[in-house]
Amino acid sequence: MTTNEDRSHGAEDRRIKVEKILSDAEGRDDVATARDEVSEERSRVADRDAFLSAGDNYSGHVERRATAADRVESRKDREASASDRQRLTEDDADDMSEDPTAE
Numbered sequence: 001m002t003t004n005e006d007r008s009h010g011a012e013d014r015r016i017k018v019e020k021i022l023s024d025a026e027g028r029d030d031v032a033t034a035r036d037e038v039s040e041e042r043s044r045v046a047d048r049d050a051f052l053s054a055g056d057n058y059s060g061h062v063e064r065r066a067t068a069a070d071r072v073e074s075r076k077d078r079e080a081s082a083s084d085r086q087r088l089t090e091d092d093a094d095d096m097s098e099d100p101t102a103e
Contacts (some may be wrong), residue, residue: 018088025081032074032081039070 046060046067 021084021088025084028077028081032077035070035074035077039067039074042070043067 042063046063050060
């Protein structure tokens with residue numbers, strides 16, 4: 001293999017890796033969004049039930065805890081996605097500084 005072929009092969013490997021990372025990050029974001037939507041609905045139902053309840057016993061705390069846990073997991077997913085995307089840009093910057101011929 002020539003140097004140009006090596007670079008071309010390396011660039012193709014990098015492109016495939018980047019596409020996979022971005023796809024995975026987008027998938028995690030989609031899961032987090034869906035989890036947030038379910039959490040919001042569960043919270044609205046708990047609020048409505050508490051408001052309309054004629055009794056003195058409020059049982060919405062269980063739903064509120066579950067909603068909070070879902071939001072924590074969503075935040076973790078979004079942070080992981082953002083971290084992956086940030087690493088890609090850092091890797092690009094490293095690649096540029098290592099190869100003075102890169103444009």
